[in-house]
Amino acid sequence: MKKPDIPQNENERLKELRSLNILDSEQEKDFDELVELASIICGVPISLVTLIDADRQWFKSNKGLSTDSTPRDVSFCGHAINGEDVFIIENAVADKRFYDNPLVTDDPNIRFYAGMPIKSENGYNLGTLCVIDSKPKKLSETQIKALKILGGQASKLIELRDKKLKLESINEKLESLNQLNSQITSIISHDLKGPINSMRAYLNSNYIDANNPEELAQLFPLVKNNLNSLNELVENLLEWSRSTNEVNLTEVNVKETVLEICSLFEGNALDKGIELKCGIGDNLRVKADLAMIRFIMRNLINNAIKFTENGKVEVDIEKTEVHQAIIKVIDTGVGIPNDLLERIKLKDKKVSTKGTRNEKGTGLGLQLVREFLSIHKTELNIESEEGEGSTFSFALPLA
Known part of the structure; x- marks a missing residue:
């Protein structure tokens, strides 16, 4: 069995993949419909949207398999991401790279495989849209063309998903900033005014004789506490911002x-x-x-x-x-x-x-x-x- 080669841009590729926050995400209808269409067009029982992580291939969408991932070193898609075109194996048992692969000798008993690389917006091959059968098979030119188109659509879905998540994040941050603005306004109008008004009331009061040192000394603890309170509030507001x-x-x-x-x-x-x-x-x-x-x-x-x-x-x-x-x-x-x-x-x-x-x-x-x-x-x-x-x-x- 030949293990998949590691792409020369592997570190950058993995960084791109993980930045999309798609690994281990929930099932999504758009991707499921894509693999369903690929299965119908190619006449196969198994079709997948796969993403190649460091040591596994994870299935974003899965038709026909009972697992959500397999090891990368036995994956067919690991080979497919090293090219730019559809990677096709018409009969795995007749191919020296795959005849003894555990995915061939055991469940799901792969014989036919065709995978189109899914490319990120920045040009990195993230995974594949692939179709699989337990019987040898040959695709027509029309089916190959359709698989290329569907692979391109999978790439676009990932791009759109990423942009949607970023927009949601921006909206959440804007909402958070609006709430923060309201809270700070409320704090300034209430908590900040409190100590200031307290000091003003005492300093402007007729109960304190400005010429009497003993009476003035009575103000010091009040002023100290209010200034400490003001300082703490300002520091907290700055930290919050x-x-x-x-x-x-x-x-x-x-x-x-x-x-x-x-x-x-x-x-x-x-x-x-x-x-x-x-x-x-x-x-x-x-x-x-x-x-x-x-x-x-x-x-x-x-x-x-x-x-x-x-x-x-x-x-x-x-x-x-x-x-x-x-x-x-x-x-x-x-x-x-x-x-x-x-x-x-x-x-x-x-x-x-x-x-x-x-x-x-x-x-x-x-x-x-x-x-x-x-x-x-x-x-x-x-x-x-x-x-x-x-x-x-x-x-x-x-x-």
Whole structure:
């Protein structure tokens, strides 16, 4: 048996194939009708739209076979993609390349094969439109011409499918941007005005004597809290706006990232008598967007410190059997009452509560954390008991 040769442009070809997001996709009527027509025209029981992956041929549409793929090294289509014309085997048992091929000696007992390469818009042979029979066969010139035309139609269907997916993606992004614009407008009109109006009210108040240092000193905690709240809100809004750009998935060293973020909060933890433990042991690497992971860790660690006094905040990580890393932020703080926990778990709700020292929050940070985790196809898990502390955790795939 002769294995198919690997095309010289194999790396580029595979990159093109995978960029189309068609491998392992659902069955589609247009492709099914194409193979049905090929089967009728050529008078054969089996017809396929195949796509040649690195080590398999996968069937986008399948008439007459009970499987959805076969190994590439025994495939007839693997040979066909090395040419530009219809690849025809009229009697496989009489051909030294195929007579001992397991697809010939065993089910589906191929004798006749004809496959027309399916070409991408950029000129790469992705797979074939092929017809198969368990009996030797010879196609007429009309049938060969029809197979060429149908192969061209399969190429066009893949192009149209790709353009449709891209248009859907653009529409989804536009819709997301419209929602983002509405949300930011709402936040600016409500949350941003709140701290500003609060400071203005006190500064313009007749209850404070500007010439009395003691009364002025009473304003400092208020101004500090409101400015911190404003700063947090602006940072979150900026981070949210950046998230509308393309996601950049890279290998992220979890230990390095956690230590970097924890160093930002050492002063806050010391001020509140908190033991901040971030000494993760293993140098695990996950596949994630580094900027988003930094934001997630900043928010979760900051929240843990906000709701803890004279206790402990710890970052832990576990490696699972399903090739994931579970990252946990654990605190011994005030915990979350059940009714508030239920509100927090309603993912479309923005909940803001004050910390142990009346630190204000916007509620936007947790909402963004969830959104960023959703982009990573994971979610935030929350476990908490009032008076005992809380654990916030999420999973990421190991790199």
